Amino acid sequence: MPLSPEQQAEIDAQRGAPQSTLRTTAPGMEKHLYTAYPVLDHGFVRVIDYMGDDAAICQAARVSYGKGTKSVSNDAGLIRYLMRHWHSTPFEMCEIKLHVKLPxxxxxxxxxxxxxxxxxYSARYSILDREFYIPAPDHLAAQSTTNNQGRGEALQGEEAQRVLRLLQEDSMRAYDHYEEMISQEGQQGLARELARMNLPANVYTQWYWKVDLHNLLHFLRLRADHHAQYEIRVYAEELCKIVADWVPAAYGAFEDYRMGGATLSAKGLDCIRRMLKGEEVTQETSGMSKGEWREFQELLG
Structure with missing residues (x-):
């Protein structure tokens, strides 16, 4: 189960005892506080605390840049300007603390x-739960033939069942041995910090992760991208929903300029200019390598 009974009781207690504050709050984020959103088969992500909102970004920018920002008539316009021109420090004024359970x-x-x-979470002091990430059948994929770090087509039929069986059996066997090795009443056993080395990489761990908005958006740009590995991408996609409610103006600019935008090399920009003039540009005349040209073609659709 994603949440233990103790964790759920803690969440219920926190949500059931709201406190007044003089600091700025973001209504969109308040509704997410403490709530655990399930990810994968046993994981979750939840907001423990946060600081700042869209207004905090603008406040910091106006202090930093002084009169130069007076011509920007509204916060949304200023935020888009900051995002467009890669000004990072105002976004660092917002922070978020997350509790994440993940393989x-x-x-x-x-x-x-x-x-x-x-x-x-420390496996030196505590015993890890018997919880492993086992992919759903449609996420069992063969190695990509064109990408050394990516997936190809999903496994089918008996091959998919064979792989699932191996994953499940190996996970359970490793945990059985982990339990057997740990010191039990009446036997000396092995220290927890050593016994844990027998566990596979799909066992679940937990952590608190605190990050400012600038670096969180960089994380999301890479991990919510369709090229990212599925198992981390689903966490990033859940975080995108939370950030969109927390700082809607900043997230809108982020979607436009980072997620939906593109960075072109000097060669790529030159190719587009030549294409707009009616010139037929090929990989051989572009000055790009085959890999660069393929990515450029994908960018143009």
């Missing part, structure tokens, strides 16, 4: 975003 192999991808504060 270890997803956590190892996630932790590569080193611009956050992280505190992970």
């Amino acid at each position: 270890v192999f997803v956590a190892r991808q996630w932790i590569r975003h080193r611009t956050a504060n992280v505190n992970e």
Whole structure:
């Protein structure tokens, strides 16, 4: 189950005891506080705390840039200007603290975003639960033939069943041995910090993750992209919904300029200019490598 009874009781208690505050709150975020949103088969993401809103971004920008921003007549316009011109520090004025439950192999991808504060559940002091990520059949895929780090077509029929059986059996066997190795009453056993090394990478862990909005948006730009691995992408997509309610103007600008926009190289921009003049441009005349040209063609649709 995604939430333990103790965690659910804690959430119910927190949501049932609202407190008054003088600080700025974001109504869209208030409705998300403490609520655990399920992700994958046993995971979740929930907001523990946050600071700031769209107005905080503008407030910081106007302090930083002074009279130069007076011509911007509204906050949404200022935020779009900041996003468009890659001004990052005003977005750092907003922060969010999350509680995330996720498979270890997803956590190892996630932790590569080193611009956050992280505190992970310790398997040195506590015993991990018997919970493993087992993909749904439609997410069991073969290795891509064109992308060394991606997936190809989904496995079918008996092959899919064979792989699922191996995943389930190996996970359970590893956990059985983990339990057997841990020190039990009447036997010496192995220290928890050593016994955990036998567990597979699909076992679930949990952590608190605190990050500012600028670095969170960078995380979302990479991990909510359709090229990202499915198992981390679904967490990013859930976070996108939360951020859209928290800072709607900032998220709208982010969708427009980052998620929906594109960055072109000098060669790519030159090719577009030549195409607009009616010139037929090919990979050979573009000055791009085959890989660059393929990505450029995908960008143009």
